[in-house]
Amino acid sequence: MDVELLSRLQFAGTIMFHYLFPPLSIGLGLQLFLCELSYVRTKDPAWEAAARFWTRVFAVNFALGVSTGLVMEFEFGTNWAAYSRFVGDVFGSALAAEGIFAFFLESGFLAVLVFGWDRVGPKMHLFSTMMVFLGSVFSAVWIVVANSWQQTPAGYKIVWHDVQGEMMPCAEVTDFWAMVLNPSSVDRLTHTVIGAFVLGAFFVASVCTFYLLKKRHQEVARRCLSIALPSALLFTGLAAVTGHDSAQKLIDTQPAKLAAIEAHFHTTDEPTGLYLFGWPDTENETVHFGVQVPNLLSWMVYGDHTKPVPAMDQIPVDERPPIWLPFQTFHLMVASGTLMIAVAILGCWSWYRKSYENRRWLMWLVVLMPLAAMTANQAGWVTAEVGRQPWVVYPSVQDGVQMMGMRTADGLSESVTAQQVLSSIILFGVIYSLLFAIWVFVLNNKIQHGPETVEELAEHKRSLLKESLSEAISHGGTSHGSMMDDEGTR
Amino acid sequence: MSYDTLTLIWFILLGVLLCGYAILDGFDLGVGILHPFIAKTNRERRLVMNSIGPLWDGNEVWLVTFGGALFAAFPVAYATVFSSFYTAFFLLLTCLIGRAVSLEFRSKVHSDAWRKLWDGGFFLSSFSAAALLGVAGGNVMAGMELGAKYHYQGSLLGQIYWYPLLVGALTVSLFAVHGAIYLYLKTEDELQARVRKAITPLFLAFAGLYIVVTIATWWHVPHATENISNYPILWIVPALNALAVLNIPRAMKLGKPAYAFFTSSMVILALASLFSVAIFPNFMLSTIDPEFNVTLYNARSSAKTLQTMLIIAGIGMPCVLSYTVIIYWIFRGKVKLDSHSY
Numbered sequence: 104m105d106v107e108l109l110s111r112l113q114f115a116g117t118i119m120f121h122y123l124f125p126p127l128s129i130g131l132g133l134q135l136f137l138c139e140l141s142y143v144r145t146k147d148p149a150w151e152a153a154a155r156f157w158t159r160v161f162a163v164n165f166a167l168g169v170s171t172g173l174v175m176e177f178e179f180g181t182n183w184a185a186y187s188r189f190v191g192d193v194f195g196s197a198l199a200a201e202g203i204f205a206f207f208l209e210s211g212f213l214a215v216l217v218f219g220w221d222r223v224g225p226k227m228h229l230f231s232t233m234m235v236f237l238g239s240v241f242s243a244v245w246i247v248v249a250n251s252w253q254q255t256p257a258g259y260k261i262v263w264h265d266v267q268g269e270m271m272p273c274a275e276v277t278d279f280w281a282m283v284l285n286p287s288s289v290d291r292l293t294h295t296v297i298g299a300f301v302l303g304a305f306f307v308a309s310v311c312t313f314y315l316l317k318k319r320h321q322e323v324a325r326r327c328l329s330i331a332l333p334s335a336l337l338f339t340g341l342a343a344v345t346g347h348d349s350a351q352k353l354i355d356t357q358p359a360k361l362a363a364i365e366a367h368f369h370t371t372d373e374p375t376g377l378y379l380f381g382w383p384d385t386e387n388e389t390v391h392f393g394v395q396v397p398n399l400l401s402w403m404v405y406g407d408h409t410k411p412v413p414a415m416d417q418i419p420v421d422e423r424p425p426i427w428l429p430f431q432t433f434h435l436m437v438a439s440g441t442l443m444i445a446v447a448i449l450g451c452w453s454w455y456r457k458s459y460e461n462r463r464w465l466m467w468l469v470v471l472m473p474l475a476a477m478t479a480n481q482a483g484w485v486t487a488e489v490g491r492q493p494w495v496v497y498p499s500v501q502d503g504v505q506m507m508g509m510r511t512a513d514g515l516s517e518s519v520t521a522q523q524v525l526s527s528i529i530l531f532g533v534i535y536s537l538l539f540a541i542w543v544f545v546l547n548n549k550i551q552h553g554p555e556t557v558e559e560l561a562e563h564k565r566s567l568l569k570e571s572l573s574e575a576i577s578h579g580g581t582s583h584g585s586m587m588d589d590e591g592t593r
Numbered sequence: 594m595s596y597d598t599l600t601l602i603w604f605i606l607l608g609v610l611l612c613g614y615a616i617l618d619g620f621d622l623g624v625g626i627l628h629p630f631i632a633k634t635n636r637e638r639r640l641v642m643n644s645i646g647p648l649w650d651g652n653e654v655w656l657v658t659f660g661g662a663l664f665a666a667f668p669v670a671y672a673t674v675f676s677s678f679y680t681a682f683f684l685l686l687t688c689l690i691g692r693a694v695s696l697e698f699r700s701k702v703h704s705d706a707w708r709k710l711w712d713g714g715f716f717l718s719s720f721s722a723a724a725l726l727g728v729a730g731g732n733v734m735a736g737m738e739l740g741a742k743y744h745y746q747g748s749l750l751g752q753i754y755w756y757p758l759l760v761g762a763l764t765v766s767l768f769a770v771h772g773a774i775y776l777y778l779k780t781e782d783e784l785q786a787r788v789r790k791a792i793t794p795l796f797l798a799f800a801g802l803y804i805v806v807t808i809a810t811w812w813h814v815p816h817a818t819e820n821i822s823n824y825p826i827l828w829i830v831p832a833l834n835a836l837a838v839l840n841i842p843r844a845m846k847l848g849k850p851a852y853a854f855f856t857s858s859m860v861i862l863a864l865a866s867l868f869s870v871a872i873f874p875n876f877m878l879s880t881i882d883p884e885f886n887v888t889l890y891n892a893r894s895s896a897k898t899l900q901t902m903l904i905i906a907g908i909g910m911p912c913v914l915s916y917t918v919i920i921y922w923i924f925r926g927k928v929k930l931d932s933h934s935y
Binding site: 184185196202210211212217275516526 | 647650654657664665668672673675677678683686690697698701744745885897901909910913917920
């Protein structure tokens with residue numbers, strides 16, 4: 104196998120694995136913040152138990168997000184050195200901004216969030232939770248900006264450097280804000296973050312509904328559901344709106360991607376329909392088993408149901424992306440989204456009518472929804488990334504001038520061999536499989552254990568008080584209550 | 594500000610980030626290296642892990658930010674260094690993941706075998722991460738088989754020979770001393786007494802390796818002293834190094850462990866400065882032809898980006914420093930176990 108294919112597989116694999124965690128961290132961060140805000144406002148110990156519980160779940164997830172994210176940052180240099188030299192000036196600054204503005208904030212206040220429950224007051228703790236949540240959102244901002252710049256580059260020029268006798272191109276920033284706010288940044292960012300909020304809301308709703316079904320921790324579960332279900336409704340709706348905006352932009356910025364996700368092979372004078380599902384066949388340029396709504400794509404793209412949408416035949420053959428994969432992942436994302444909207448509406452309606460706990464089929468559906476949300480998040484990324492191939496940096500048009508892009512094949516590290524890449528894939532395949540198993544195992548452990556009861560929490564606080572008193576008396580001797588020798592509950 | 598001044602500022606800022614990483618993650622890697630030898634009971638093992646519990650994650654961010662800043666300020670250096678150290682860096686990543694997971698998951702299941710597994714993982718990943726960082730540093734110091742147009746022509750095995758291995762051993766011993774002093778500050782009673790006893794032999798091992806590596810560098814890396822002989826004022830750097838190293842036993846004897854910890858941080862700072870002075874103005878030396886060196890000037894970003902990044906750093910770094918101080922303040926004092934510990 105060649106280095107390009109292996110490197111692409113490696114990048115796809117490591118980023119999809121990484122992307123299991125950040126959306127859940129961002130989404131859960133918001134739910135956690137809302138729980139804790141309710142606690143600080145109401146002083147209700149059930150809210151506190153909820154917040155403490157979600158903190159523990161959050162911490163497990165966050166640790167994996169950080170360590171798998173470090174891999175991504177290294178991979179640009181290790182596997183894509185030529186790409187890194189080409190775009191370092193632009194892409195690197197977004198990554199560095201992420202480090203300075205987001206990572207320090209997250210990891211610093213994570214310490215207070217996780218270890219600070221009994222060390223700082225509730226308000227300081229709430230503040231730390233907010234900082235961790237904001238940090239995770241800032242992180243998304245800079246990463247999506249960096250990625251969007253590759254899709255719809257702006258605010259740069261190409262400069263040629265003489266490298267030991269050979270002229271090599273290099274992208275240089277001319278306008279920082281134009282680079283940050285490139286044509287797709289805002290749409291993609293809102294869609295991505297909202298996708299994460301959907302996952303967080305459904306994750307909390309799922310766990311709490313599971314508790315209700317099993318008649319455990321019902322007090323805490325009902326409180327959390329009263330936040331999670333309405334947020335699921337709000338964010339699934341917003342996801343549909345922002346997703347539509349992103350897709351609509353494609354006609355101007357990445358027409359090849361639009362043609363690919365709709366398997367639109369031939370340009371005609373007729374208005375274009377929209378496939379609900381199908382099986383694209385690139386070789387024969389047709390779609391098998393396709394069910395199409397006439398005129399709908401024209402209407403979605405232009406708001407005019409008679410205007411035809413240009414197809415893949417407008418794109419030079421060597422610049423066409425694969426079609427089957429983006430088509431399927433795009434439709435999978437839309438289908439999961441539609442399902443989630445329906446479940447959210449039903450869930451909120453039944454909750455409002457107080458009949459939620461009588462509809463066991465609906466409750467089981469909600470329990471399964473995090474899978475749909477995870478699928479939609481992952482499928483969205485695959486659509487975005489495969490749909491822009493064969494380009495790693497899209498050749499954009501700026502002020503009527505065609506700018507140079509970079510093909511994925513030209514972005515590789517020259518000195519890295521297929522064997523090296525293959526061995527790193529095997530190494531990380533093993534590590535990531537283990538990590539995944541442990542993550543599921545530990546997460547399940549936490550969920551099975553559940554939040555503390557209000558009585559347990561009160562007992563815990565009494566023991567803390569007793570301890571600090573005895574410590575004050577003995578001037579900081581080694582007092583440790585009986586529970587201190589137990590394993591932690593983190 | 595001129596382009597060359599900006600370049601120099603970014604070289605120094607990267608040095609600051611790298612020192613920040615080495616000083617902060619240095620002590621928690623050191624704690625990991627000492628973990629199996631210092632802690633005897635399960636309670637002690639938990640105490641040792643929790644001494645770095647709230648901090649190690651934030652400490653590692655210095656490395657992440659260093660990577661990002663190198664990417665932005667000197668993309669050519671970032672790309673060349675990372676692709677040349679391909680396998681070594683993947684092993685380093687494995688260690689860093691292993692460490693995070695060991696700390697995070699050790700106490701999640703009540704089983705002796707489970708705990709033993711993660712205790713082993715914690716030690717092994719901390720030790721290997723420190724050693725790999727040192728080996729990479731040794732290679733950068735000695736130069737690598739860098740061909741034309743930044744193509745690395747060596748192999749992983751070419752990076753493992755006596756000199757980088759010595760630097761790796763030096764790094765492990767330095768972090769172990771640094772970590773031991775930190776543990777001494779954070780522990781009490783029996784455990785603290787055991788840590789105290791370990792500091793002297795650890796220091797002697799470090800000091801011995803320090804002398805050996807200094808001589809080895811003189812002999813194996815002749816270019817390392819070029820800058821110092823050209824600018825005699827730079828003699829101050831090795832002099833400060835020696836003073837800082839000797840001050841560790843002095844501070845411990847005076848019974849001032851906080852001062853000793855400050856001193857071991859200064860040793861790291863001094864060593865990093867010595868390293869920068871030795872390689873300046875290069876990032877990577879080619880052992881094939883000096884023409885192929887990756888230098889500050891052929892690796893840097895445009896002046897515009899360096900300037901923008903300086904503004905970003907100017908806004909970001911004061912924030913970073915202020916919440917670092919807040920976090921260390923909140924978690925000051927002796928380490929205690931509670932229901933939120935590992």
